[in-house]
Amino acid sequence: MTDIRKYYEERGQGHVFAHYHHLTDHQKKELEGQAAQIDLDEISALVSTLIRASGTAHSSLTGELAPADYIPMPGHCETADPGLWKEATKRGEAALRTGRVAAFTVAGGQGTRLGFDGPKGTYGVTPVLKKSLFQVFAEKILAATRIYGRPVPWYIMTSILNHEDTVAFFESNDFFGLSRDRVHFFTQGLMPAVDADGKILMADRDQIALSPDGHGGALRALVRSGSIRQMEADGIDTISYFQVDNPLVRCIDPTFIGFHLMNQSDLSSKMVPKAYPEEKVGVFCQQDGKALVVEYSDLPESLSTERDEAGELRFRSGSIAIHVFNRELVSRLGSGNEEGAGLPFHLAHKKVPFIDEAGVRHEPGSPNGYKFEMFVFDALPFARNPVIIETAREDDFSPVKNAEGIDSAQTCRDDQLRQFVRWARAAGIEIQSDESGLPPFAFEISPLFADTAARFRHAWDALPHKPQLTEGLVLV
Ligand code: UTP
Numbered sequence: 099m100t101d102i103r104k105y106y107e108e109r110g111q112g113h114v115f116a117h118y119h120h121l122t123d124h125q126k127k128e129l130e131g132q133a134a135q136i137d138l139d140e141i142s143a144l145v146s147t148l149i150r151a152s153g154t155a156h157s158s159l160t161g162e163l164a165p166a167d168y169i170p171m172p173g174h175c176e177t178a179d180p181g182l183w184k185e186a187t188k189r190g191e192a193a194l195r196t197g198r199v200a201a202f203t204v205a206g207g208q209g210t211r212l213g214f215d216g217p218k219g220t221y222g223v224t225p226v227l228k229k230s231l232f233q234v235f236a237e238k239i240l241a242a243t244r245i246y247g248r249p250v251p252w253y254i255m256t257s258i259l260n261h262e263d264t265v266a267f268f269e270s271n272d273f274f275g276l277s278r279d280r281v282h283f284f285t286q287g288l289m290p291a292v293d294a295d296g297k298i299l300m301a302d303r304d305q306i307a308l309s310p311d312g313h314g315g316a317l318r319a320l321v322r323s324g325s326i327r328q329m330e331a332d333g334i335d336t337i338s339y340f341q342v343d344n345p346l347v348r349c350i351d352p353t354f355i356g357f358h359l360m361n362q363s364d365l366s367s368k369m370v371p372k373a374y375p376e377e378k379v380g381v382f383c384q385q386d387g388k389a390l391v392v393e394y395s396d397l398p399e400s401l402s403t404e405r406d407e408a409g410e411l412r413f414r415s416g417s418i419a420i421h422v423f424n425r426e427l428v429s430r431l432g433s434g435n436e437e438g439a440g441l442p443f444h445l446a447h448k449k450v451p452f453i454d455e456a457g458v459r460h461e462p463g464s465p466n467g468y469k470f471e472m473f474v475f476d477a478l479p480f481a482r483n484p485v486i487i488e489t490a491r492e493d494d495f496s497p498v499k500n501a502e503g504i505d506s507a508q509t510c511r512d513d514q515l516r517q518f519v520r521w522a523r524a525a526g527i528e529i530q531s532d533e534s535g536l537p538p539f540a541f542e543i544s545p546l547f548a549d550t551a552a553r554f555r556h557a558w559d560a561l562p563h564k565p566q567l568t569e570g571l572v573l574v
Contacts, residue, residue, distance in 0.1 A: 102130050109138040110297075116455040117303035125304035132306045136290055136298075144470055145296035148445045163401060165413050166382035166389050168369050169357060171488040178488075183353060190356030193336060197248035200334045201239050201349050202320075202423075204313045204474070205232075205264065205342035206257035206286040211500050212343075217260040219342045220267045223498060225511050225518075225540040226572050231498070232267065234345040236274035237545040242350035243276075250350055251280045251334065253325055257310040261285050284323035286315040289443075291450045291467040299452040299467050307450050307467070313341065313419075314441045314472025321432035329425055337423040339474070343497040346513060347420055348549070355422055357487050364427040365481035369415035370491040375403045380475060382415035382486050389484040391417045391475035415486060417475060418495040431477055441472040492517060512536055518543050521554040522567060529567055539569035547573040 099107070103115050114133060118126060172180040193199055209218040222228030242250050256264045265283055273281055288308040290298045299307040320326050329337070336355060340347045358366035369382055380391040394402070397413060404412040434440040450467030453459050478484055496513035499505040516535040521543065523529060531537045548554035558564070565571055
């Protein structure tokens with residue numbers, strides 16, 4: 099018996115090799131390779147803490163929660179200090195000119211809610227050209243490279259399930275004009291799904307039911323892949339993190355980067371005021387002197403609905419998954435060097451198709467399996483000087499999560515159009531819209547033409563012949 103099979107046998111997971119003798123040599127190797135990547139001690143600890151004791155490994159809401167402090171945005175709040183925001187912008191611009199900032203996209207998710215056949219980043223989102231999410235980010239990064247005169251390297255985390263398709267997409271699109279040696283792909287870790295007894299589920303006779311270990315897996319994947327070492331060698335110490343589903347995000351935001359650096363923060367985050375108490379976003383809170391994100395489902399209703407003297411939600415800081423990391427923090431947490439190791443795992447109860455020991459396939463109609471995932475915002479309590487700044491939702495956040503309805507391709511397209519209308523109006527262009535700011539036709543502004551209202555005005559003013567804003571116009 100091979101060592102790996104013995105190891106599984108001893109840990110009560112021998113059924114993973116139940117069909118071993120019927121496999122081809124290639125399949126045997128494949129299965130052994132998958133099995134070798136799994137740390138059975140980790141799985142067994144997670145089964146005891148999460149499934150048997152039902153909770154989140156080494157993180158729980160025990161202490162009293164208070165709302166986290168944040169830096170309010172001028173124009174949104176009377177107490178905001180425009181001078182401070184200007185200073186932060188200058189500081190961030192200076193950092194970008196020294197080439198110490200990398201962009202980082204997590205794109206390893208399975209995008210099940212969208213139901214699109216292919217990596218989510220290849221999904222077309224812009225109003226006219228239907229440019230892919232990846233292209234939108236690539237153009238924003240290229241714009242930053244041109245503005246600050248230094249390349250901004252781009253790290254993209256995939257999973258083994260979409261890695262090849264993602265890389266092939268960039269290759270067939272010539273990396274959207276980016277220098278290919280500045281785009282770094284790496285895969286995240288996988289975790290097996292288990293049943294209620296902690297037994298690993300098999301997707302097939304030769305396949306363990308594996309899924310990506312969550313966006314929080316980014317920290318250890320950055321370390322394991324050697325990306326952190328590469329950043330260090332390239333003089334990068336500041337990592338601008340965003341998710342693959344949000345084309346509105348300012349991938350490289352000098353003001354945000356500036357606040358992060360001015361405060362010598364390990365981890366900075368953007369917040370938007372929650373639109374209503376039940377909104378399904380995590381909330382920035384404070385507990386025992388540490389910042390943390392509490393998931394909407396974990397925030398007691400008495401707190402989520404509580405209002406302050408001004409009538410505002412007291413726990414209003416919604417997390418929109420936009421962060422700046424200090425490389426050192428990623429290095430520490432991603433190597434599991436922090437007390438209590440790295441980020442905690444959370445449990446997701448899901449329908450997991452599987453094959454049993456008799457070789458019978460099951461397509462469960464209700465959740466039968468547990469998946470383990472890490473969340474990137476769980477890094478927050480480990481961060482020194484965490485900074486949270488306010489941002490305008492309409493300028494930073496419109497994710498494509500669902501095929502229809504809220505946070506869908508349609509809502510995202512409309513949000514992009516509203517932004518283009520705002521920029522056009524700020525440049526003095528007259529343009530019709532409905533009450534929500536939506537124009538009666540679709541047009542598009544490429545990030546290479548302009549990526550902010552101010553730069554749009556500048557680029558527009560410089561045009562010798564100003565085109566009519568009409569259906570299908572694309573400003574590039
Ligand atoms: P979501 O939480 O929206 O998950 O990911 P998802 O897998 O993309 O979509 P659903 O839930 O199956 O519909 C938010 C971001 O985190 C990334 C996603 O690619 C997306 O950018 N992510 C998520 C990872 O990179 N790895 C993961 O394991 C999970």
